[in-house]
Amino acid sequence: MSRFFSHKYDKLTPYVPGEQPRDRSYIKLNTNESPFPPSPRAQARAAEAAKTLQLYCDPECTALVEKIAEMKGLKPDQVLLGNGSDETLYLSFLAYCDRDTPAIFPDITYGFYKVFAESLNLPYVTVPLEADFSIDHKAYLNCGKTVFIANPNAPTGQLLTLAQIREIADSNPGNAVIIDEAYIDFGGESAVALLDTCENLLVTQTFSKSRSLAGGRLGMIFGSQAMINDLKTIKYSINPYNVNTVTQAAGLGALEDEDYTRANCEIIKENRSFTTRQLRSLGFAVADSYANFVLAAHPAVPGGELYAGLKSRGILVRYFNTDRLRPYVRITIGTKQEMESLLGAVKEILEEAQ
Ligand code: PMP
Secondary structure, three states: OOOOOOHHHOOOOOOOOOOOOOOOOOEEOOOOOOOOOOOHHHHHHHHHHHHHOOOOOOOOOHHHHHHHHHHHOOOHHHEEEEOHHHHHHHHHHHHHOEOOEOEEEEOOOOOHHHHHHHHOOOOEEEEOOOOOOOOOHHHHOOOOOEEEEEOOOOOOOOOOOHHHHHHHHHHOOOOOEEEEOOOHHHOOOOHHHHOOOOOOEEEEEEOOOOOOOHHHOOEEEEOOHHHHHHHHHHHHHHOOOOOOHHHHHHHHHHHOOHHHHHHHHHHHHHHHHHHHHHHHHOOOEEOOOOOOEEEEEOOOOOHHHHHHHHHHOOEEOEOOOOOOOOOEEEEEOOOHHHHHHHHHHHHHHHHHHO
């Protein structure tokens, strides 16, 4: 670091994105992307939109917001878009946490929550997941903090019910409750259904997973008009043009092709069942996942070794070198062929370990 870097960042450990090595071609099962390309409609609209890049983009994302609002049964002023849902989450930390209002989230969850809190010097509390990696929803009742919960959670793939989310929101009337639904299209019920009755609730979703637009960086956040206005106040103070023209167009194209998204989600869910069954038959512990990944551990091969063995065979998975996750690897669900290659490589690694 340079000698000019503010000391307020002395202890900051930045988020580490999943690796993207370029040394050879890999089967990429490490960052929960879709194995399918963006829909043809999304690609066509993006190409067309590229012709007008000399102009600033629409800061309100009007056409896309209207389409999303219609599809979700919301009013356009209940929707805000971001540069990935990462940005909508970041805006929420900025808007709803401060020295007197800490954030609270599970100890094992999306790693960015902790980084957002630390980079902004915000206090936060983590709640340990239960032994089976489920979220102890009771720990969030009457907690008086700004709640961040990924549902399904990552990297565990486990769900809270809508009734549990409602209980959390209702018991914290003085605080914002943010439900991160990055993986909701692969399982579970969306808390968007609760927005009518929970005025403190915000729900984020993304185009990165089910809609194959991770590289486009497009996220959404839904809430009351008043809360969305809070977030707009922050957005317009940082980066009004946060979603570029090509991405807005690609997003609209993706929504015009919802059949494509739905069909892809069904394939991922089938491949998830297949992979879970196969891994279990090889002796892995794999909890049922409601996301586009599974978290798997084998009694004979620790996560780090599995990760390294797979990487040397051209397959990338995610390994978290932390106390409770060390036995595990997180495997993104890809095409059937990709999952068969993964399982073949896993068998080789297990045979070598015997
Ligand atoms: N929430 C969770 C739980 C995630 O796993 C991710 C991406 N890895 C995100 C949010 C952010 O996704 P994006 O910014 O691509 O929308």
